[in-house]
Amino acid sequence: DAYNVAIAGATGAVGETFLQILEERNFPIAELRLLASKRSVGKTLKFKGKDYTVQELTHDSFKDIDIALFSAGGGRSLEFAPSAVKAGAVVVDNSSAYRMDDEVPLVVPEVNPQDAFKHKGIIANPNCTTIIMVVALQPLHAYSRIKKVVVSSYQSSSGAGAQAMQELMDQTKAWAEGKEIKAEKFANQLLFNVFPHIDSFTANGYTKEEMKMFNETRKIMGDKDIKVSATCVRVPVLSAHSEAVTVETEKEITPELARELFSKAPGLIVKDNPEKSEYPMPLYVAGQDDCYVGRIRKDISADNTLSFWVVGDQLRKGAATNAVQIAELLIK
Ligand code: A2P
Ligand code: 11C
Missing domain, CATH: 3.40.50.720 (NAD(P)-binding Rossmann-like Domain)
Known part of the structure; x- marks a missing residue:
């Protein structure tokens, strides 16, 4: 057919x-x-x-x-x-x-x-940042219910569309040629900068992008009790979004177990050899369909809590x- x-x-x-x-x-x-x-x-x-x-x-x-x-x-x-x-x-x-x-x-x-x-x-x-995060959350959640997620995103210009990607390239070229740097598609200059502002602000102080991560995660994962607190940030990367994620689960998930759960999960590749400076980076994940996870470690600020880093091509998997x-x- x-x-x-x-x-x-x-x-x-x-x-x-x-x-x-x-x-x-x-x-x-x-x-x-x-x-x-x-x-x-x-x-x-x-x-x-x-x-x-x-x-x-x-x-x-x-x-x-x-x-x-x-x-x-x-x-x-x-x-x-x-x-x-x-x-x-x-x-x-x-x-x-x-x-x-x-x-x-x-x-x-x-x-x-x-x-x-x-x-x-x-x-x-779903929203790109949410998709990339839930691909990594799902294998953990299937093992032990997720209670809470704190996440900061490092979102590339591709999230704002083709013209926004062009704007970052134009700013780079303008800087190299000593010309004036113009920001039109974004509210701020992205080159040599980051800004904690994606989509518009809502009454509770979070942006709409951050509230999408809260609401969409619950709907996709079918669990109305998961709480997600996000800070969504634009960074001067052309494509692929990165996210620093901290997850509290009901039962403890050790880094070793998390590595095993992530390795078996569809759509996810573990790249986690910090001693060799190997961890997922947007420059290399761009162009790939799988999401990459690394920096897997026990969070030292709370019990039953795990921290990791996940990267996905926003235009592809996102x-x-x-x-x-x-x-x-x-x-x-
Ligand atoms: P067009 O290229 O003709 O403006 P991006 O997210 O990369 O900015 O892309 C937006 C997409 O939505 C483009 O394909 C764009 O088409 C399309 N689009 C924007 N406005 C309209 C519209 N009024 N009617 C149909 N397509 C639209
Ligand atoms: C960004 N994630 O990076 C946004 C774009 O809800 O689909 C996608 C917005 C959405 O700008």
Whole structure:
């Protein structure tokens, strides 16, 4: 069997990664329809060596489409996903628009694949930082219930899209040429800087990105008692997000046991030889589908508490790979 697939937001950072992943995984595609804004109409994108012309995303874009992958921003998802569902497609939506909707499953295939089958037309792809963290939390949680997580993220410019990645490269070039450094996509200069501000601030002092980690983790892991306190930080890295995670579990999980649980977990690779300066780093994890975990150690500030470092390519496992894995579940 082969399926008719549409990509809404095909010209974006995640959209282009969708094309790569569908090609690499040889997803069975009959027709491929690439959709973006009016600005991109007529532009061509390559898939398996063939040129595809971008069309405008409209309410009529989804006739005969089986699977629609959305990554064109939450506004577009709210406006056009219902039209795709009406046309008979299943939507896998990478935006935050539907994630906390009770009717919409929020799925990470390594954690809650069964939830994908409860969909009513739309399945939500979680936030990238959340996906990378829960891939590592799941094997621990399966051994002993997680009570609390404290996490700081080191998020790359790719999280803010293709133009944000370009801005970091432009700032680097401007600095090297002694020219003025401009910040437009980000509120602050990212080159030579970090800022603890991703998405907008909410009334409790956390940002929306940080609250996504709190709320989405509970929904994906199916445990309303897990508490997550996050500080989400933008760093001048092009792609792949890193996270320093501290987890309190009901039973003690020693570093040795954690290493064993992580090693057996799907989608996760242990790289943890600090004496050889070997630990996961975004520069090397970028371009890979698996998440990497290292710096596994007993936390010395509390009982039954473990600390580790996890890195994942935000455009791949944090977005496109996870969404394509969801589509693969549906056609299996
Ligand atoms: P376009 O390139 O035509 O602007 P990113 O997250 O990398 O910034 O990408 C955003 C994606 O969403 C792009 O493919 C972009 O298309 C698409 N997009 C943005 N606004 C619209 C819109 N109003 N209608 C359709 N697609 C949109
Ligand atoms: C970032 N994680 O790095 C954000 C982008 O909820 O899907 C993704 C926002 C989301 O900027």
